[in-house]
Amino acid sequence: MKVDNQIHLETAEGIDIQMTPAGIGVRTMAFVYDLLIRMVILFGAGMILQFADKLGFGVFFIVLFVVEWFYPVVFEVTRGDTPGKKAFGLMVVYDSGLPITLPGSLTRNLFRAIDFLPSLYMLGGICMMLSKHSKRVGDYLGGTMVVYREKPIRMSHFSFEKAQPLELNLDSEAQKAIISFAERSKTFSDQRQQELANILQPVTHKTGQEAVINIKSVAATLVGKS
């Protein structure tokens, strides 16, 4: 449980999928990364084409056009993210959470031209800050958003020693807290674990290490391990 801006998309099967829209900060970083790659490509092309005089200019401008407009499209359609987004663990999806396809990607990248106005992406930046899912104008028109590419969640395991089972009548919030205490106990020091466990003294009637073990065994019951 962290402070985040997750959104929940409900699928037709009634399952909630959680997604975290990427905020302005990380998207700026990803953009700069992509910009650097584009600049390297253009610089390389320029170096080679400068030997071809006027023809070189012409070809260079074609290259410029293609790179500027289709670099994100090609990457987004084939892989769902540009190298910059990949580096920061982002990907582009539709509002429904489906992977991006050609029409959406084209729209959102065509309207880059509006986001850019009047200069330095001011409109896009303000739009992103004021929208709930951090969307720029192109995202609105393409019906897309940029989200974090989440690693599949793995059940974390925790070790526990058998203790006297406790009969508790807990609501779901409380159950979650107890389970996450057990799962994350590795990241806390022993003292901190005991401190936390001592808070529950009126429930467990135990203190110190004994209480920690007790709570862990309750958590084990809750996740169905004992």
Place this chain on the structure above:
Amino acid sequence: MALAWWPSLTGFWLMVTLPFFVVFSFVDITWGMLLFWLLKPLYERGLLYILSRRVFGQPVTAIEAVKAWPSQLKKQWFASVTWRRLSPSRGFDLAVVQLEGLSSNARSKRLNILHRTTDDNSGWWTIICVHWELFILLGMISLVGFVIPQGVDFDYWNAIVSDSWQVEFSINVMLFFVYVLIAPFYIAGSFAAYLNRRILLEGWDIEINFKRIANQYGGRLNSVLLAGVFSAFMFVAPHHDAMAQQTADQSLLYQLDDTDGIEQQNIAFESEAQIQQILDEPPFNGEEVEKRYRWVGWGSDEEDDQSTPPSGLPAWLIKVITLIANISEVFIWLVFGSLLLMLLYFSRHNIAQLFSRQEKLPLDEPFEMPSFSQAFQNEELPDDIGKEIERLLALGAFRKVMSLMLISSLLEISKHQSLPLTKSMTERECLHVIKQSVSGELGEFMDRLIDAWVKLAWAHQWPSFEQMSQLHQDWRGLFPVIEAAA
């Protein structure tokens, strides 16, 4: 966070900073703005005050925040506007000072622990925010540049470094607007980072939940808790200074409102006249009206001069390059033309349909058998279905018999009527479709056949031999064509 609670955050920010901004602007336009910028951490404390309470479900309005603001300033206000002003992690550290109330050694120890992680992003957030402030400011300046008519020279650099009071003031106003936009995000982001750090480090969310459980079992009231958890964050009664300031602001606003009406209009007229006057003077009066189109050539004259550039390349190479250029030009046009033709060719049906008024023809899609009938999955249908059925019937392989009858009758019916069958259809759906186009004896037979099939295939009720032979008889009667073909 900043978005969810923007009314109070932005409201607070405007109420507190606007008077400062106005005062500083009139004292000294350049140094005043610097002072305004220097004091920014102090205004930000109010934002953090709102956020820290909102997170725990305690609503705080902008006015309440303004009242509580002076009490939030007491702790280490001097340090935060001087040597800590430029600290990149200032937003992150602010919570330690303001909410935990730590100072000197305890503070630096605490910060040391909070920053001790592999992905300490607290500083980067500040840097990103500063950049966006700059981007938006420059964006607004260039927006002004865009809307200035073409006749007037607009020098961006001059606009930024200009000493003229009006220009500097308008830029300051833009900067103020940028701060209004960014500051809530900056503080909310920093505070969220701080909370997440504490949650990871100390299991702080767990602590809160545990306390709630303990409270429930202890029989105490829950409502005490929210206040109890945050007992460290003080709430101090309204302060007089803030009240006075606020009423002063309000009266100022009323005064402004009073002067609005006619006077405002007069000012508008006056300025319009002034503008007209300036426009009538020499640099603007070079007006020229052309009422006919004038041919200005394909390009500028310069290009013609450069047709034979004095390049160091040998003549033959130039020739080769020109040749390549000409050939590639022809080639590119050819490719373009053939692409266009291909496009037309492939979309000919669509185009034809565009012009014809005919209704869409039924597409002759391949007939799809529902997958349930595929008992002969990979086998070809036997040539002589009638004999095959008789043979199987004698063997007692009812499943295969029925499958064969089903397939052959579906095929037979579809020869006369178009059955919109798909692979994914179930038996009942299939029957429903058939009944729509077929009626009478045939429909009744299909009903019985499918019913028997369902019972056999899904319910495993083996049909009696009499039932089967009855079905077989009917089938032979209804589809004599198949028999004849055999």
